[in-house]
Amino acid sequence: MTRHSRSDEEPDMPRSLPILDPAIPPREKAEALQALLAPLVREGVLVAFSGGMDSAFLLWAAAGAGAREGGRVVALTTTSESTPERDKEDALAFAEPLAVEHVWRESRELSSPDYARNDLERCYHCKTELFRIAEEVAGEMGLRWLLYGYNASDRFDVRPGHRAAEQAGALTPLADAGLTKEEIRFLMEEAGLPLSGKPASPCLSSRVMTGVEITPQRLRDVEEMEELLRKAGVVRLRMRVCRDADDRFFLRVEVGPEEMEKVLRSREALHREGIRRGYRWVTLDLGGYRMGGGVS
Numbered sequence: 001m002t003r004h005s006r007s008d009e010e011p012d013m014p015r016s017l018p019i020l021d022p023a024i025p026p027r028e029k030a031e032a033l034q035a036l037l038a039p040l041v042r043e044g045v046l047v048a049f050s051g052g053m054d055s056a057f058l059l060w061a062a063a064g065a066g067a068r069e070g071g072r073v074v075a076l077t078t079t080s081e082s083t084p085e086r087d088k089e090d091a092l093a094f095a096e097p098l099a100v101e102h103v104w105r106e107s108r109e110l111s112s113p114d115y116a117r118n119d120l121e122r123c124y125h126c127k128t129e130l131f132r133i134a135e136e137v138a139g140e141m142g143l144r145w146l147l148y149g150y151n152a153s154d155r156f157d158v159r160p161g162h163r164a165a166e167q168a169g170a171l172t173p174l175a176d177a178g179l180t181k182e183e184i185r186f187l188m189e190e191a192g193l194p195l196s197g198k199p200a201s202p203c204l205s206s207r208v209m210t211g212v213e214i215t216p217q218r219l220r221d222v223e224e225m226e227e228l229l230r231k232a233g234v235v236r237l238r239m240r241v242c243r244d245a246d247d248r249f250f251l252r253v254e255v256g257p258e259e260m261e262k263v264l265r266s267r268e269a270l271h272r273e274g275i276r277r278g279y280r281w282v283t284l285d286l287g288g289y290r291m292g293g294g295v296s
Helices: 026-041 053-069 085-098 122-139 152-156 160-168 179-189 216-231 257-265 266-278
Strands: 043-046 073-079 101-105 145-149 237-243 249-255 282-284
Touching: 026 043, 026 053, 026 257, 043 053, 043 122, 053 073, 053 085, 053 179, 073 085, 073 122, 085 101, 085 216, 122 145, 122 160, 145 216, 152 179, 216 237, 216 249, 216 266, 249 257, 249 266, 257 266, 266 282
Parallel strands: 043 073, 043 145, 073 101, 249 282
Antiparallel strands: 237 249
16 A cells, blocks of 8 residues: 655555455455554544545445544545536435545636646546645644545556556555455445445546536536436436537437437437537437547
8 A cells, every 4th residue: 555645654554465366255355454444544544535436435444444443534525517416415425424524625626727628637637636635634634644445446447547646645445455346336235335336427527528628617518418318317328528520519428228218218308408508419329338438
């Protein structure tokens, strides 16, 4: 695990498990996670808590370790125009029963030209702002360790934001315990935790085509158009803001094949709303929902 840069002292911490070892059952990895967290919570931890599944599981595990070990666990949720409203609601509802301190801060990544230009380093600039805030809060509250929900599966993705986490000295207990995304989901379901069935929920900026400037209005368009589809019963979806070779902006809907009929039943409302917002057209991507569909 990476040591937080605010202290030069090395804690007495258990060794990490081998990553993605299928011979290690999820429950054993969960026990290893608790062993990793125990010495940290005694000295005070700040958990970067987005309201997504991974950071929720990490917060729950840290709160459990805190209840047994003493110490202090604080959740930090940052919000901005790129934060879906439902993620804010999920974060509030999940943290409250854990009886941990929950700190909210406004993130200002959109004020950075490096972020707004929306190149392949956008996530790095976003996480740089997140961890700047986190280090500030940790310092104010006297917390030694900064944790975030990077897991073992994430090691196989291209994640510029993780570079910002490493630069901030953030710790990654889920990855160090060898817990994959699916194992985290399994353990959450077994514990009866909410959010275990929550689909991946990256920030609204991830829906904007790379190279298209991030603006508050485009983010509102994405969130409100996605909400229109959710009201029509669509569960897993992305509304992408795209630009063609003639510099015309349009919206591209991605859903699973089994949900395309729901989109088609809402086509008139989608078309009307898209045109009202200034887009040339609204299209349904027959390739279906896929991660990273907004990159190009």
